[in-house]
Amino acid sequence: MKYAYYPGCSLHATAVEYDISARLVAKHLGLELWEIPEWNCCGASAAHNTDHLLALALPARNLAIAEREGLDVAVPCAACFNRLKASQVAVRGSEEMRNTIKEIIGMDYQGRVEVRAFLDVVVNGVGLEKIQGLVTRPLTGLKVAAYYGCLLVRPPGLTGFDDPEDPQTMDRLVEALGATPVPWAFKTECCSASLATSRTDIGLWPIFRILKHAKASGADCIAVACPLCFLNLDMRQGEAKRRFQESLDIPIFYFTELIGIALGYPPKELGLSKHFVNPLPLLESKEILRHPATRRETA
Amino acid sequence: MEPRELSSIMAQNWDLLKRVERRSGVDVKNCYQCGKCSAGCPMAFAMDYVPRQIIRLLQLGFVDEALRSRTIWICAHCQTCYTRCPKEVDLPRLMEALRQEAGRAGLVTDKKVHLFDRAFLGSVERYGRVHEMGLIVQFNLQSGQPFKDAGLAPALFLNGKISPFPSRIKDSAAVKAIFQRVRSRGGAEH
Ligand code: SF4
Ligand code: SF4
Numbered sequence: 001m002k003y004a005y006y007p008g009c010s011l012h013a014t015a016v017e018y019d020i021s022a023r024l025v026a027k028h029l030g031l032e033l034w035e036i037p038e039w040n041c042c043g044a045s046a047a048h049n050t051d052h053l054l055a056l057a058l059p060a061r062n063l064a065i066a067e068r069e070g071l072d073v074a075v076p077c078a079a080c081f082n083r084l085k086a087s088q089v090a091v092r093g094s095e096e097m098r099n100t101i102k103e104i105i106g107m108d109y110q111g112r113v114e115v116r117a118f119l120d121v122v123v124n125g126v127g128l129e130k131i132q133g134l135v136t137r138p139l140t141g142l143k144v145a146a147y148y149g150c151l152l153v154r155p156p157g158l159t160g161f162d163d164p165e166d167p168q169t170m171d172r173l174v175e176a177l178g179a180t181p182v183p184w185a186f187k188t189e190c191c192s193a194s195l196a197t198s199r200t201d202i203g204l205w206p207i208f209r210i211l212k213h214a215k216a217s218g219a220d221c222i223a224v225a226c227p228l229c230f231l232n233l234d235m236r237q238g239e240a241k242r243r244f245q246e247s248l249d250i251p252i253f254y255f256t257e258l259i260g261i262a263l264g265y266p267p268k269e270l271g272l273s274k275h276f277v278n279p280l281p282l283l284e285s286k287e288i289l290r291h292p293a294t295r296r297e298t299a
Numbered sequence: 300m301e302p303r304e305l306s307s308i309m310a311q312n313w314d315l316l317k318r319v320e321r322r323s324g325v326d327v328k329n330c331y332q333c334g335k336c337s338a339g340c341p342m343a344f345a346m347d348y349v350p351r352q353i354i355r356l357l358q359l360g361f362v363d364e365a366l367r368s369r370t371i372w373i374c375a376h377c378q379t380c381y382t383r384c385p386k387e388v389d390l391p392r393l394m395e396a397l398r399q400e401a402g403r404a405g406l407v408t409d410k411k412v413h414l415f416d417r418a419f420l421g422s423v424e425r426y427g428r429v430h431e432m433g434l435i436v437q438f439n440l441q442s443g444q445p446f447k448d449a450g451l452a453p454a455l456f457l458n459g460k461i462s463p464f465p466s467r468i469k470d471s472a473a474v475k476a477i478f479q480r481v482r483s484r485g486g487a488e489h
Pocket of ligand 2: 336339340341342343350373374375376377378379380381390391394
């Protein structure tokens with residue numbers, strides 16, 4: 001299976017471990033990723049706060065390049081996914097918009113190729129059975145709070161691959177990797193997105209609530225599918241801890257990192273050493289990095 | 300709020316209200332004030348008017364109050380309200396249209412959020428992509444908090460997560476042209 005790959009700005013910067021692990025895992029699972037050459041920023045929320053047309057046109061240029069190749073687009077960042085999808089839907093739904101966008105980007109774009117979240121491509125494209133069959137280091141005993149955030153599953157009319165209130169895609173995935181997904185109420189609560197950067201004073205509260213509830217549900221760690229969610233829950237965890245005077249200490253993983261561990265890759269190769277909250281002690285205490293045959297009975 | 304006379308308020312603000320409705324695609328009359336949007340809004344704790352109240356202000360013609368609110372800047376566009384609203388009122392789009400209108404009218408209540416958006420788009424227009432480090436430095440200086448997040452910088456550097464050099468695309472002229480064409484249609488002022 002071959003996909004056009006739209007990494008987005010974060011995966012070339014603060015989310016470099018997401019990019020590294022996504023590429024490694026894709027290769028292992030037989031997904032060929034063709035990075036859209038000369039891709040540009042999707043505009044994120046700054047564009048749609050400023051101008052509706054700009055917010056549709058910036059993603060459209062990338063999609064037009066993928067369309068020339070006839071490839072569906074796989075998008076690891078939930079926020080980019082949402083913006084790209086919105087652009088595709090707008091162009092598909094109206095000829096007038098199609099012509100306007102064509103004029104603005106100076107390229108033909110029909111909205112033909114699909115835009116898919118990388119999580120969707122992995123779970124529903126590759127399939128859990130195949131993934132399960134490739135696991136060499138099952139994540140036995142690891143309790144995972146699968147955190148979807150907002151833009152991966154909302155609004156459902158746009159994103160359309162999982163339930164907006166109680167999504168299951170990532171839960172089923174971590175289960176296939178041998179881990180235990182925990183039920184919890186904050187799966188799709190917003191982490192405050194870019195407000196955590198522009199108004200950290202306000203953004204820390206939603207971040208704190210998510211971390212706190214994940215812990216209270218008995219999870220050892222949180223799995224995410226978005227660089228912004230990761231940044232907020234990992235990098236700002238120390239600040240949240242200081243502000244609200246509560247020990248949190250809960251490692252955050254990209255779902256691609258969890259797959260990579262289960263497939264047997266060394267943590268360093270997956271970029272795990274780049275996290276603010278060090279996930280290695282947890283993996284060691286659960287003996288996950290050992291070969292299953294040499295593990296003590298922990299489960 | 301002072302006591303005000305409703306029909307003249309509505310008459311004064313009619314054109315503005317219709318413009319906000321057209322830009323957002325939201326007909327504010329659709330909202331029947333059930334409050335479901337606000338019960339689930341993750342940012343309501345920091346808002347001066349909850350989302351339901353913003354719509355109520357518009358329904359009554361108090362567009363200026365809505366434009367001056369903190370709410371429209373604090374909305375994180377998380378889509379919770381829109382997903383749950385029984386009347387499918389697209390509140391995030393409405394917040395967006397109100398922000399744009401507030402920007403145009405010079406009524407920006409939350410300067411930080413506005414500055415951040417402008418710094419972000421400035422980076423995209425220059426390089427075709429966001430240069431996170433340049434963005435953060437520019438935002439922190441312009442918002443008068445030069446040492447914000449300075450404690451996080453060393454680890455970000457060491458792990459190769461931020462770089463002093465922007466990653467620019469060769470074809471950055473194509474992206475600049477997108478901004479220009481949107482501007483020539485009367486949008487994207489920043
Ligand atoms: S949920 Fe919808 S109908 Fe109910 S108050 Fe909010 S916008 Fe109005
Ligand atoms: S989109 Fe905005 S108003 Fe709606 S729930 Fe999210 S933060 Fe609240």
